[in-house]
Amino acid sequence: MLSTLLSPVVLFFALGVLAALLRSPMSVPQSFAKGLAIYLMMAIGLKGGVEMSQTALSGQVFAVFGVATILSFGLPFIAYFALRKTSGLSRIDAAATAGHYGSISIVTFVAAIEALKMAGLPTSGYLVAIAAIMETPAIITALWLALRGRKKDDSNTTQIDRGELGREILLNASVVVLIGGLIIGAIAGKDDFEKLAPFFTAPFQGVLCLFMLDMGLNAGRGLRRGWKSLGLSPILFGIYMPLIGASIAALFSAALSLPAGDMALLMVLTASASYIAVPAAMRLALPESNPSVYLTLSLGITFPFNIAIGIPLYIASASWIVGVMS
Amino acid sequence: MTPDLHEKMRLELIIESPALRRAEEILLEAKVTGWTVVPAVSGYNGKRRWSRGTDISASTDMMVLICVGDAEFLLPCLSRLHSLLKRHIGILDLTTVQVLRDTEF
Numbered sequence: 001m002l003s004t005l006l007s008p009v010v011l012f013f014a015l016g017v018l019a020a021l022l023r024s025p026m027s028v029p030q031s032f033a034k035g036l037a038i039y040l041m042m043a044i045g046l047k048g049g050v051e052m053s054q055t056a057l058s059g060q061v062f063a064v065f066g067v068a069t070i071l072s073f074g075l076p077f078i079a080y081f082a083l084r085k086t087s088g089l090s091r092i093d094a095a096a097t098a099g100h101y102g103s104i105s106i107v108t109f110v111a112a113i114e115a116l117k118m119a120g121l122p123t124s125g126y127l128v129a130i131a132a133i134m135e136t137p138a139i140i141t142a143l144w145l146a147l148r149g150r151k152k153d154d155s156n157t158t159q160i161d162r163g164e165l166g167r168e169i170l171l172n173a174s175v176v177v178l179i180g181g182l183i184i185g186a187i188a189g190k191d192d193f194e195k196l197a198p199f200f201t202a203p204f205q206g207v208l209c210l211f212m213l214d215m216g217l218n219a220g221r222g223l224r225r226g227w228k229s230l231g232l233s234p235i236l237f238g239i240y241m242p243l244i245g246a247s248i249a250a251l252f253s254a255a256l257s258l259p260a261g262d263m264a265l266l267m268v269l270t271a272s273a274s275y276i277a278v279p280a281a282m283r284l285a286l287p288e289s290n291p292s293v294y295l296t297l298s299l300g301i302t303f304p305f306n307i308a309i310g311i312p313l314y315i316a317s318a319s320w321i322v323g324v325m326s
Numbered sequence: 327m328t329p330d331l332h333e334k335m336r337l338e339l340i341i342e343s344p345a346l347r348r349a350e351e352i353l354l355e356a357k358v359t360g361w362t363v364v365p366a367v368s369g370y371n372g373k374r375r376w377s378r379g380t381d382i383s384a385s386t387d388m389m390v391l392i393c394v395g396d397a398e399f400l401l402p403c404l405s406r407l408h409s410l411l412k413r414h415i416g417i418l419d420l421t422t423v424q425v426l427r428d429t430e431f
Binding site for chain 1: 342344345347348374378379380382383384385386413414415
C-alpha cells in the first residue's frame with residue numbers, strides 16, 4: 001500500500017493538489033491536457049484490444065458486461081437517495097451528482113492498472129470495454145431521477161435535444177477513443193502493436209505523471225473553491241459513496257469468481273466518479289443543476305480519495321477476498 | 327473625408343459553452359447571416375473569479391458570440407434567447423453601432 005502511495009504517479013498528483021491549495025499560478029494548457037487524456041485512453045484501449053485478441057470471450061466475460069451495465073444504471077439510485085436523505089441537496093443537484101457516481105473516471109482506472117502492475121496482479125484486457133460501457137447508463141438514470149414527475153407543459157421543463165445529448169453521451173471522446181482503440185488493438189494483434197510500442201508503452205508512465213500533475217491542480221482548485229459551500233454531509237458522501245460502490249462490485253465479482261486483479265479493477269470503476277463525460281451531459285440536459293456541487297465532489301473529493309486511499313484499499317481487499325475464497 | 331457609416335445592431339452573448347450551439351440555432355432560424363464566437367478567458371460573477379481551463383470537462387467554459395446585423399433579424403431572436411438564458415449561464419446585451427461597409431451585413 002505504501003509503495004502505491006509513494007509511486008511517482010500519486011506523488012505528482014499530490015504535488016498538483018498542493019500547488020493548487022497554495023494558489024500557485026502554474027497550469028497545464030487545457031488543449032495539451034486533452035491531448036494527454038486522448039493519448040492515455042488510446043494506449044489502454046489498444047493494449048486492451050491486443051489482450052482481447054489473444055483470449056476467447058467466455059461466459060464469465062459476458063456476465064461481467066451485464067453486471068457492469070447494471071451497476072452503472074443502479075448506483076445513481078443509491079447515490080441519489082443517500083444525497084437526498086443526508087445532504088439537503090435539491091432533487092436536480094442530487095440527481096446530477098448521482099449520475100457522476102454511476103459513471104466512471106478513466107484516469108482513476110489507468111492509475112489503478114499501473115498500481116496493479118506494481119502489485120504484480122494481472123488484469124484482463126476486456127475491462128477496458130467495461131470502462132467504456134459504464135460511462136453512459138448512469139446519465140440516463142440521472143436524467144430519469146431529475147425529470148420524473150415533471151409536467152410536459154411546464155414552461156421550465158428541460159427540453160432536451162435528444163440528438164445533441166445522444167452525441168454527447170454516446171460519442172464523447174472517452175467512448176470513441178476507448179472502444180475505437182480496443183477494436184483497432186484487437187484487429188492489429190500483438191505483432192502490429194509491437195511497432196507502436198515505442199510510442200504507447202515506453203512513454204506511458206511519464207505521460208501519466210504529467211497528466212496526474214494537471215489532475216492534481218484541477219482537484220486542488222475544486223477543493224479550494226468548493227469545500228466551504230458544500231458542507232460536511234456532501235463531502236462525506238464523496239468518501240463513503242466510493243466505498244459503497246466498491247463493496248457492491250466486490251460482491252458481484254466474488255459471485256463471478258473473478259481473479260483479484262479484475263475484481264480490484266471492477267471495484268475501482270464502480271468506486272470512481274466521472275468528471276469529464278457526465279458534467280458535459282449535465283450542462284446540456286440539466287442546466288439548472290449546480291456544477292460546483294458535482295465537480296467539487298467528483299474531482300475535489302472522490303478522485304483524490306480514490307488515488308491516495310481507494311486504489312490501494314481496493315487492491316488489498318480484492319486480494320484478501322480471492323485469497324479467502326480459494 | 328469620413329466615409330459614410332451605417333447604423334446596425336450589435337448583439338453580444340456570453341454563454342456557457344454547452345449551450346452555444348443552441349444559441350446559434352436560434353440565430354440561424356432567424357436568418358441571421360453571420361456572427362463570430364470567441365472564447366472568454368476569465369471573469370468575476372459577483373461571488374468568485376472564474377477562468378478558462380480550470381475544469382477538465384470544459385463544460386463550464388464560457389464563450390462570447392458577437393453578431394452585428396439589422397434590427398429586423400436580431401430583435402425577433404430576443405425572446406428565444408431570453409428563454410435559453412433562463413436555464414443556462416450567460417448574459418446578453420444589445421447596442422446600436424455604426425459599421426463601415428453596409429454590404430457585409
